[in-house]
Amino acid sequence: MASLVDQMGSATPLPGALDERIPDRALNGQGRDSDAILQSLPVAVYTTDAAGRITFYNENAAQLWGLRPELGKSEFCGSWKMHWPDGTPLPHDQSPMALALKEKRPIRGMEVIAERPDGTRVLFITYPSPLFDASGNLIGAVNTLVDITKRHEAEQRVRESEARYREIAAIIESSEDAVLTKDLNGVITSWNHGATRLFGYTADETIGKPVTILIPAERQNEEPTILARIRRGERIDHYETVRQRKDGSPVDISLTVSPVKNPQGKIVGASKIARDITDRRQAEQQQRLLLREMDHRVKNLFALASGVVAFSARSAATPEELSSAVRHRLAALARAHALTLPVTSEGGRRTDQSTTLRVLIQTILLPYEGRTDAGGPRVAVSGPDLRLAGSMVTTFALLLHEFATNAAKYGALSTPAGHVRIDCAEADGQFTLTWQERGGPRIDNPTDSEGFGTMLARATVKDQLRGNISREWDPEGLTIRLSVPRDRVASE
Structure with missing residues (x-):
């Protein structure tokens, strides 16, 4: 040089x-x-x-x-x-x-x-x-x-890739859905906060553990099938199933599973997105229940209308009196029916009105008020009154409507001599309502089977009121005892 x-x-x-x-x-x-x-x-x-x-x-x-x-x-x-x-x-x-x-x-x-x-x-x-x-x-x-x-350019691509990774990681971490990854052996390799909220486990408790800790015993066979599909490169979309939380409680989820590939294109694992669909399942169940209830109510309304006409005809002296009695009783029945319907806002929330139990009983049983053949009241109420919480109005109205409907079709309110006594009491934080029928058709062989109305009443008491309901069949008439927590139903 x-x-x-x-x-x-x-x-x-x-x-x-x-x-x-x-x-x-x-x-x-x-x-x-x-x-x-x-x-x-x-x-x-x-x-x-x-x-x-x-x-x-x-x-x-x-x-x-x-x-x-x-x-x-x-x-x-x-x-x-x-x-x-x-x-x-x-x-x-x-x-x-x-x-x-x-x-x-x-x-x-x-x-x-x-x-x-x-x-x-x-x-x-x-x-x-x-x-x-x-x-x-x-x-x-x-x-x-x-x-x-x-x-x-390579460094820029790396920086952009890292920025995208951070962005995706932030999105995943803040997602309300549960997002996790696993290897081809079903071992969990990542876990976001959404998964913690849904299943109750922290990342430290799950990473390195088999994903089967989330699967109920009766559904363990699902995981091998999912892994086999992932190994074939298949994607599983919106698979609805049930998984298990840390506390052992089941949760309905919609599951999306996608293969994860390394830079060489080889499948090395899977990503899972689990969405809680409990509310949707409950809404669907409620919708099915409402449809059955609607069918049941319509049939009952026809039966009640027929009963009102027949009952009014026994005491009417002229066609005019019959017409007036039927109109008034059907109008009262319509008011009672309106109280049993769920009232919702545009957003789908209940907006029930508050009222007292005594007023509700009078409204529901108004079509049946009057005197028995012996001159006594057909409906009598005793005990303390109770102002119902707004959400409980339609629940109690539904129960009383079912009690009255059955009494009018099969029990004390189906005969001129029949009458109903309703006794209310409070003790030890419990509110008790006793429905007692007398003077109706004699019951010698009570059936053990339950109709839809009875099942509906039992489910309502258990699920919505957190209470208990029992029926006692006496030859003289039916007695229903309803016991619920006072703070569950009362408006303070």
């Missing part, structure tokens, strides 16, 4: 378009050897004289610039245009090479963008170093350009 330092301007000319020479250049064997070395380097290299005019460049430099500058005329750098990494234009006379010549010191590791004539850009690191003769006089400089475009 001695010729490059000692005889700047005497480099061997390059073939083709580079076969241009600075006047008075002296050729010698050492120059040809040093140029051959520079040509063989895997990086871009060029030299300038002390004024910054380019005196030599290798083929890698020409490819980086996208052009072949004119030796002895092009200054400081052979690129068409230059920019700083932020895109700001960089004049050639302010480039790192110009700075190295001006300050007579090496410049190390500055990043610059070269713009080619076709508009493409190359990011490179520049290492210009000034050259001096034996007397210490500046005779030029040599510059090495390292193309880092691909490395920069």
Whole structure:
């Protein structure tokens, strides 16, 4: 390399378009050897004289610039245009090479963008170093350009990938749905907060454990089938099933399972998204119940209307009296029926009205009030009154409606001599209602089977009132005892 330092301007000319020479250049064997070395380097290299005019460049430099500058005329750098990494234009006379010549010191590791004539850009690191003769006089400089475009693009892709990963991780972590991953052996490898909320386990309690800890014993056979489908590359969408919380309670979920692949495209596990569908299942069940209830109510209304007409006919002396009695009783029945219907807002929430139990009893049993053949009241109520919580009005109305309907169809209210006594009492935080029928058809062989109305009443007491209900069949009539927590039904 001695010729490059000692005889700047005497480099061997390059073939083709580079076969241009600075006047008075002296050729010698050492120059040809040093140029051959520079040509063989895997990086871009060029030299300038002390004024910054380019005196030599290798083929890698020409490819980086996208052009072949004119030796002895092009200054400081052979690129068409230059920019700083932020895109700001960089004049050639302010480039790192110009700075190295001006300050007579090496410049190390500055990043610059070269713009080619076709508009493409190359990011490179520049290492210009000034050259001096034996007397210490500046005779030029040599510059090495390292193309880092691909490395920069790869780093940018990594940064973007990491940013996307962080974004996805944040979305997963904040998701209301349970999101977890597992390997092909069914071992849990990740667990988000949504999974903790749904199943009750923390990530530390589940990662490394088999996913079967979430599956009830009777559904353990589902997991091998799911894993087999994942190994085949299949995706499982909206699979509705039941899983088990940490406390052992079941939870209805909709499950979506997708294969997870490594960078080589090999399936290495699966991601699971579990959504709690308990509310939807309960809504569907409630809808089915309401449809059955509607069918049951319609049938009962026809039966009741028939009973009202028949009962009114026994006491009416004229058609006019019959018509008036029927109209009034049907109107009262309609008011009672309205109280048993769920009232909801536009958002689907119940908006029941508050009332007292005594008023509710009078409304429900209004169609049956009057006197028995013996002159006594057909309906009598005793005991303390109770203001019902808003959500309990329709619940109690439904129960009383069922009691009265059955009494009118089969019990005490189906005969002129029959009557009903309702006794209310409070003790030890419990509210008790006793419904006692007398004077109806004699019951010699009570049936053990329950109709829909009876099942509905039992489910209502148990699920909504958190109470108990019992029936006692006496030959003289039916007795129903209802016991519920007072604070569950009372409006404070």
